[in-house]
Amino acid sequence: MFFAGIDLHKQSITVCVVDKDRNVLKRKRLMCANEVAIVAFFKELGCFRAVVEATASHEWFVKLIESLADKVLLAHPGKLRIIAESTQKSDRLDAQILAEFLALGMIPTSYRPTPRQRDHRCLVRQRNTVQRRITSVKNRIRRILSNHNADRRDLFTKAGQQFVRTYDLSAADRFSMNQLIAEWEFFCQQLKAANQALKEFANTAPIRERHQRELLQSIPGVGFVTTEVVLSEIADIDRFDSQKQVVAYAGLAPGQRESAGKSKELHIEKSGSRHLRWALVESAWQLVYRVPRWKTIYERLKKRLKSKKAIVAIARRLLGMMVAIMKSGEPFSATHQPA
Template identity: 60%
Template sequence: MVYVGVDLHKHTISLCVVNRERSVLERKRLHCCEEHRIVEFLKLLRKQQRGIQVVVEATASYEWFVKLVEPIAQKVILAHPKKLRVIAESTRKSDKLDAQVLAEFLALDMIPEAYRPTPRQREHRTLVRHRQRVQKGITSIKNTLRRILSHYNSDIKSLFTQEGLTYLREVALCQADRFVVDQLCLQLTHQQELLRAVDRELSAFAKAGSEQETANRELLRSIPGVGRVTSDVVVSELGDMQRFANARKVAAYAGLAPGQRESAGKRKDLHIEKCGSRLLRATLVEAAWQLVKRSPRWRDIFERLRARTGQKKKAIVAIARRLLTVMYALLKRREPFRPFAVA
């Protein structure tokens, strides 16, 4: 058995092969478009060495490579880039050295593994993240329209209702601003059509899901302020909740756990780590605001946190973290939300 470390880039890959004693046996550099050469090299290596294990960092473009080598290797491991700091912090960094370090850690069975989403979860994430991009486009257009009208002291609260859009077409603007506003209105209509289309696609995707996935959505929606969009984000970004050992680990995965620094017996809590999905964190914060508005008990907790920290933002992030732990508990125990149960 030999161990193959792979430093994967957009156009090229560097491979380093080591044995159990971590002696370098071979190095290879290939282009990503040469898939047949990659397969031939690994098949020959497997034949010569009676088995191979492969490790590659979980970068944005790893999936095609993993699918390519899975039928060849005895084991394919995704390395967690952030946890494998020895590469990130190296002063002598190169593709060859990165591949070698990966191979050596694999030989020592010390690779910090990254989670690999299932094919369905990847599809779900694709749709959910596309919806977010479309929604951000709509928000950007609306903000631009309001900014233009504010120059004329003509912005109104109901601008994007049917009556408001009629008002927008009739408000007196200079020729350049009128041209821009008309263009933005066309873009807004198009973006709203895209949003309706992706919502239909997400609805059809949800109907094709398993019974457990459907039940997970229903459990999440039992929480006040958690609707279809929030449940879609949580289900797609977190996947199977059973893979988390406890609520602390799911909060850390979402980047909502505060960092800590300890020295000489003294511990200091730092800001939240902000690792993982930004979309998940932002969605949980929005859901936290809704929960605070709808639930007197959660509002009371928020007010106490705000008084203690002196900041609304810190308080609502703490509520978002608690909300996530409640979601975790609901999905673990298979129980709906109880209004007076607060983690």
């Protein structure tokens, strides 16, 4: 059995092959555009295992060689710190370290979503991108009107848009405003199309995924958008052994610093998906407004942590409850309490 470490870049890959005793047998630099040469190189290895870092563009490469390999592992970039912190960093060294860690069985692996999970995540993130663009355009429209002391709460209703279109602006401001309105209308159409694509995707869900949607939407304040974000970003709830693991994955776990027997709680780690954190915080606010028991918990936390930290703490507990509900298969009820 040979062990291949691959340092993957946009234009090229650097491969280092070692044996079980970590003796370097081969080194090779191949161009990503030449897939025939890549396949030919790995075919010549015979029985081998490979490892590549889970970068944004790894999927095409894994698909290309996985039928040739005994096993292809995705290395977790954040956990494989020895490469990132190396003072003698190079593509050759990175590939060799990956190969040696693979031979030792010490690769910290990263989860590889299924094709359906990847498609789901793609649709959800595209929808969120469109939503952020809508928010950005609306803020710029408000900025122009604020310069004229003409901003109003109902700007994006029918009456508000009539006001925007007829308000007396300078030629430059009117030109900018007309373009921004056109942008806003375009992105609103894109958001409608993205929502429709997500609904059609949900309609093709297997039974278990469909049931998980129903479970999540039984929670007050958790609607269509939050449900899709949580399901797509977490992917497979069974890959986590505990609520703490999911919270850490979402980047909602507070960091800690300990010295001389004293510990201090730091800010949340923010190591996971920002889409997931955003959705959980938004849903946490809704849960606090709708469920008295959760509002009481929030008010108590607010006195000690202030509002922003308090709502993050509620989001963290909400995620824990979501995990418990999905694992148990029981919908939300009034007896559910913050974890």
